[in-house]
Amino acid sequence: METQDVGHLGAVCVNRISMLAMTISAELEALGRYVFAPLPFYAPGSRVRLSGDGPSSWTNWIVVSRTAAQHRWGTLPGGYVSGPGWNDKQRMGGKPTLLMDSLVSDYSRRGDLVLDTHMGAGTTGVACARLGRRFIGCEIDGEAFDLSCERIHAAYAQGRLFA
Numbered sequence: 001m002e003t004q005d006v007g008h009l010g011a012v013c014v015n016r017i018s019m020l021a022m023t024i025s026a027e028l029e030a031l032g033r034y035v036f037a038p039l040p041f042y043a044p045g046s047r048v049r050l051s052g053d054g055p056s057s058w059t060n061w062i063v064v065s066r067t068a069a070q071h072r073w074g075t076l077p078g079g080y081v082s083g084p085g086w087n088d089k090q091r092m093g094g095k096p097t098l099l100m101d102s103l104v105s106d107y108s109r110r111g112d113l114v115l116d117t118h119m120g121a122g123t124t125g126v127a128c129a130r131l132g133r134r135f136i137g138c139e140i141d142g143e144a145f146d147l148s149c150e151r152i153h154a155a156y157a158q159g160r161l162f163a
């Protein structure tokens, strides 16, 4: 399970196992947030996997919730479809850079603080650096943590070149 808590007012979680979407939704509801039905991220050509750490379905599910203050944000995308250039990822299970760019852009605001509890290769953090968000991340695997830090620091440094 990966969780991206996008912005201090909102939360977005992404996972491949649809049952987890229900668990995450319940947790967010318990925190007093209004939780929407999970949004799909669909990569055409992906398959139902019957082995490995699955079972997993052909979609990733994005759980989006809001607080009362966020009702002024209006309407936002109700799902994402992978397209050309959307398949780049650094590690198995990582999320495409363009998906995380879209989620961070749509569901947080400039200056918001974004939490990714399962950073992997740090794609969410890289998106935050590019889009002017602050970022906090956790990662249990030392090698992945080092790669994340390297990529995220480089992305923030790149941003400062143009500030």
Ligand SMILES: C[S@@+](CC[C@H](N)C(=O)[O-])C[C@H]1O[C@@H](n2cnc3c(N)ncnc32)[C@H](O)[C@@H]1O
Residues within 6 Å of the ligand: 001, 002, 003, 092, 093, 094, 095, 096, 100, 116, 117, 118, 119, 120, 121, 122, 123, 124, 138, 139, 140, 141, 144
């Ligand atoms: C699929 S990757 C994360 C992808 C990433 N969020 C992205 O946007 O590309 C899941 C990561 O969670 C890490 N992980 C698993 N259990 C964890 C835990 N208890 N605490 C922190 N990280 C954990 C794994 O090492 C793995 O790198």
